[in-house]
Amino acid sequence: GENVEQHPSTLSVQEGDSAVIKCTYSDSASNYFPWYKQELGKRPQLIIDIRSNVGEKKDQRIAVTLNKTAKHFSLHITETQPEDSAVYFCAASINAGKSTFGDGTTLTVKP
Amino acid sequence: GAVVSQHPSRVICKSGTSVKIECRSLDFQATTMFWYRQFPKQSLMLMATSNEGSKATYEQGVEKDKFLINHASLTLSTLTVTSAHPEDSSFYICSAVPSRGPTDTQYFGPGTRLTVL
Numbered sequence: 001g002e003n004v005e006q007h008p009s010t011l012s013v014q015e016g017d018s019a020v021i022k023c024t025y026s027d028s029a030s031n032y033f034p035w036y037k038q039e040l041g042k043r044p045q046l047i048i049d050i051r052s053n054v055g056e057k058k059d060q061r062i063a064v065t066l067n068k069t070a071k072h073f074s075l076h077i078t079e080t081q082p083e084d085s086a087v088y089f090c091a092a093s094i095n096a097g098k099s100t101f102g103d104g105t106t107l108t109v110k111p
Numbered sequence: 112g113a114v115v116s117q118h119p120s121r122v123i124c125k126s127g128t129s130v131k132i133e134c135r136s137l138d139f140q141a142t143t144m145f146w147y148r149q150f151p152k153q154s155l156m157l158m159a160t161s162n163e164g165s166k167a168t169y170e171q172g173v174e175k176d177k178f179l180i181n182h183a184s185l186t187l188s189t190l191t192v193t194s195a196h197p198e199d200s201s202f203y204i205c206s207a208v209p210s211r212g213p214t215d216t217q218y219f220g221p222g223t224r225l226t227v228l
Binding site: 034041042043044045046049089098099100101102103104 | 145153154155156157160202204216217219220221222224
């Protein structure tokens with residue numbers, strides 16, 4: 001089955017700096033790659049996603065890049081703010097909605 | 112739009128009892144729903160795929176007789192943890208995929224915190 005690896009497991013940045021989280025996947029059939037933000041005790045919230053026919057997608061301070069050949073995709077957050085602090089999960093999907101999640105990255109943005 | 116609810120949000124039960132968790136899509140129909148389990152400081156682990164009108168598909172290592180799933184309508188799936196034990200204590204999250212629109216977008220419920228004493 002699909003295997004998704006996510007790095008780093010923890011990331012600490014100063015407010016205003018950029019944060020980058022990287023994921024790799026194993027199944028070349030995967031065609032949908034969402035990123036979720038999860039605050040403690042809450043549901044995962046979709047923050048951005050990318051499909052395999054696109055190499056890059058941006059939404060204000062958040063961007064995602066996808067390299068299908070290398071089977072990796074990355075989340076970029078610019079101008080980080082303390083409220084960006086949370087756990088971020090990447091995921092890969094090869095069937096309708098069924099996703100394999102990475103292990104998560106705990107992002108801490110220091111004021 | 113695309114709101115998913117779960118009930119209850121928290122439940123505490125004694126070991127050996129059964130607990131039912133409901134997952135509802137409030138403003139859309141969902142042929143497919145997913146059930147996840149998340150232990151503290153860990154990722155979401157898919158337990159099973161729930162399909163309306165048919166049997167659920169369980170992931171490897173998940174006991175289907177212990178975690179009973181019923182998806183009787185296009186807006187409701189239930190997960191029953193039978194004979195719960197302390198090791199079943201976890202955060203259970205469902206998600207629903209709208210029957211119409213992109214089939215790879217899932218909307219998550221708020222989760223149910225189960226504590227088994």
